[in-house]
Structures are given as C-alpha cells and as structure tokens.
Amino acid sequence: MAADAPRLNIWAVSDGRAGIEAQVDGLAQAVARLRPAEIVIKRIGWRWGLGRLPSRLNPGLLATLTPGSGLHPPWPDIWIAAGRATLPLSTRLRRLSGGRTFVVQTQHPRQPIKAFDLVVPPIHDRLTGANVLPIVGSPNRLSPAQLAAELERFRDKLESLPRPRVAVIVGGASKAFGLPAERAARMGREVAEAVTASGGSVLVSFTRRTPQAAREILRAEWARLPGVVWDDRGDNPYFAFLAAADAILVTEDSTNLATEAAATGKPVHVLALEGRSEKFDRFHHDLRERGSARPFAGRLESWDYTPLAETDRAAAELLRRYDARN
The missing domain is CATH 3.40.50 (Rossmann fold)
Structure with missing residues (x-):
C-alpha cells in the first residue's frame, strides 16, 4: 500500500x-x-x-x-x-x-x-x-504512548508514593463470578497485608460491576494504606495507575482488565472471586503459560515477560x- x-x-x-x-x-x-x-x-x-x-x-x-x-x-x-x-x-x-x-x-x-x-x-x-x-484475551486501548501520556497527566498525585506501587483493579459481579461481602473482606485484608509487608502503596480503581457493599468494604480497608483510591470523581486515572504500577492485581472476572494489565509487561496477580468459568480458566491458563500472570497467593512477586501485544x-x-x- x-x-x-x-x-x-x-x-x-x-x-x-x-x-x-x-x-x-x-x-x-x-x-x-x-x-x-x-x-x-x-x-x-x-x-x-x-x-x-x-x-x-x-x-x-x-x-x-x-x-x-x-x-x-x-x-x-x-x-x-x-x-x-x-x-x-x-x-x-x-x-x-x-x-x-x-x-x-x-x-x-x-x-x-x-x-x-x-x-x-x-x-x-x-x-x-x-x-x-x-x-x-480481547483487543484493548493500551499503548506505550498512551501510558506515558496518562502518567504525565497524573504525575503530581503519584510520583511521591512509596514503591512498590500496586495497582488494584476490581471488577465483581458477572454471570460467572461474584464478589460478596465476605469475599471482599478477605480480599481486602490479604491485599493490605501484602502491600504493608512490601512497604509499598496502592492505586485502586473499581469498575461499574463492583457491588456497592464490596466497594465500601474494600475502600475502608485500603484507605488506610499509602496511595490513591479513586472516588469516581474527576478524570479517571486507570491508565495512569497501570503506567505507575510496579505490580498489578486484577480480579479474575474480566478479560479486558487482565489483558490490559498483561500488555504493560508488569507482574500481574489474579485475585480470585466467588464462582468459576471454564472459559475464564482457559484464558487465565493462557496468561500463565505466557508468563504474564500468576494467581495472587498473599504476597507480591516480581518477574519479567514480554508484554502482551495481541x-x-x-x-x-x-x-x-x-x-x-x-
């Protein structure tokens, strides 16, 4: 052409x-x-x-x-x-x-x-x-240029946060998965303990599928940590969070969220929810086979892999x- x-x-x-x-x-x-x-x-x-x-x-x-x-x-x-x-x-x-x-x-x-x-x-x-x-996974909007631009937009709010900076991206309710209050409370504690042990900070973003009760439980737990819990007001810092993060935690219910996380080249930890899906099992298996993601086991790990560029x-x-x- x-x-x-x-x-x-x-x-x-x-x-x-x-x-x-x-x-x-x-x-x-x-x-x-x-x-x-x-x-x-x-x-x-x-x-x-x-x-x-x-x-x-x-x-x-x-x-x-x-x-x-x-x-x-x-x-x-x-x-x-x-x-x-x-x-x-x-x-x-x-x-x-x-x-x-x-x-x-x-x-x-x-x-x-x-x-x-x-x-x-x-x-x-x-x-x-x-x-x-x-x-x-699925097509997504993430690119190196976009990450750099979004990080620059929110630099003043993020650059002073202690490392490792941990982006926590929370979905929730879908046909296959749920995030009831008990699971949210357990997730909140486990993530808080891992971040505290690392000496780092959190960058938290919820989605429209996050149940309100779970959102309130997690917000209360993670608000005690250094970092930013986005309150849905003003510009959405989601891509800036991905760009600033040293590690990313993402719930297992969304192909989009996990794919975007794996496109950064940052370690991706998958947070378990209530429920199960064979299709999502296959998807997460593909991410593990490529070295992009691992199940969250209560601690933050660091590893390298080729960013997903599908x-x-x-x-x-x-x-x-x-x-x-x-």
Missing part, C-alpha cells in the same frame, strides 16, 4: 458499554497507529428490542435504530464492531455498502461467520475458520487482509 494512500475511515461500533467499546476502539486505534485513519465512535441502540430479532425479521433495519445511533451512508472503509447489539448490522454491512466496507467483529458472534471479513475472538472461545484470527497483531492482520481485498 502506498505511503500516500487516502486516510481510512473506521467506525468503532458497540452498544456503548465501557468494556465492549474499549475493544472496538482499541483495535481501531491500533490500526490507526499503522495507517493514517479517522476513527468515529458509534453507539447504537434498537427501538422496541428489535435488535434481538434475526435480521430477516426486521427488514426496516436502519429505521428501527434509536435516535442518535448515527448509522447511515456513506459507510466506512472499515467497520469494527462488538456485542450482540451490533450483529444485525454487522451481518448485513457488506450488502448495505455494496461490498465496499471491510467488516470486522470482535468476540465470538455466536452465529455463522461467513458474513464477516474478519472475526477476532479470544482463543479461549475456540472459534476457528479461514476468516478468524483468535487472540489471547491488539497490534490483530491490527496488522486486519490491514493485510484489507489490502489484499482492495
């Missing part, structure tokens, strides 16, 4: 949930690091739940989107989508665009994959096919296939 090729127009499409949007935006940004591109974030919704119907039962597809979805021609060069809400459109985008748009779906679409130019699922979903590129690998393959088609 010539160096003076026109800028790509990329739509990153989801239902707006933070974890889903992070995947499509992250992959789009990785493509833009390789090729000049304009990225447009699209957040879609469906009237009357029609997005759950098979496409053939919703012939007026675009008309049943909620106001503000902003999906209409001209269609982009590359469509990167994730989540169930996007599937009625993703599966028809090649036809709607007259074959012009290169259609990419992250995650396992749970339906025939022939409608997509490329599917980027996690390896632990065990999806295969000629148009499938399995990766460890998003960049997916972006390079996406462009290779896009160029081959065009």
